[in-house]
Amino acid sequence: MLTLPRKKFALEEYHQIIASGVLREDYLIELINGEIFEMSPVGFRHASCVKKINYLFAEKLGSKVIIGVQDPIKLNDNSEPQPDLVLLKPRDDFYANQHPTPENIFLLIEVADSSIDYDRNFKIPIYAENKIKEVWLVDLNQNLLEVYQNPQKNYYQNIKKLCSEDSLTLTQPEVITISLDRILF
Known part of the structure; x- marks a missing residue:
């Protein structure tokens, strides 16, 4: 099998490529x-x-969080993924001068059907590596919610799989219990 060399981009180069117009901002791309x-x-x-998850958290948490929907987050100097939803620590500037970083994130959520393998096997280890405390993966194919907690080097020590009959307690930014039939189909 032939392995071709690849060009790796730093975050600054990635932003320069977008600013130059080579890649438009409306392209569905992310740097990992x-x-x-x-x-x-x-x-x-x-x-x-x-939309259901966004509505649920807006209803339950209101101004205790900023909800980012399909917005970039900065993990490090060479990764800027765009998760489906993040619950962020409130800031007066609403992150106007920089994308949120791992220490700003209470919860990160990916929703997947065709991208399930990419999200589970590629993105989630990167989230663990960058110390995102809690990640949810909504598996639309199996109608399950996978909860990842306690990040280690490039994996999560605690993983739970839950179905629509289950409920889940979120502890940050405050304790709320969520009935998963409000999220899963």
């Missing part, structure tokens, strides 16, 4: 470990699930 990846198009079920 220095490589530019094209993101899967968002289907109806995916979009609906993101």
Whole structure:
């Protein structure tokens, strides 16, 4: 098998490429470990699930969080993914001068159907490596919620799989219990 050399990009180079117009801001792309990846198009079920989660957290947490929907986050100097939803620590500037970083994130959520393998096997280890405390992966194919907690080097020590009959307690920024039938189909 022939392995071709790849060009890795730093975050600054990535932003320069976008600013130059080579890659437009409306392209569905993200920078992960220095490589530019094209993101899967968002289907109806995916979009609906993101809206349901956004509505649920806005209803339950209000001004205690800033909810980022499909916005970039800066993990390090060569990774700027665009998770489906993040619960962020409130800031007066609403992150106007920089993208949120791991220490700003209470919870990160990915919703996946066609991208399930990419999210589970590629992005989640990178989130662990960058110390995102809690990640949820909504698996639309299996109608499950995977909860990842306690990040180690490039994996999460605690992983739970939950279904629509289950409920889940979120502890940050405050304790709330969520019935998963409000999220899962």
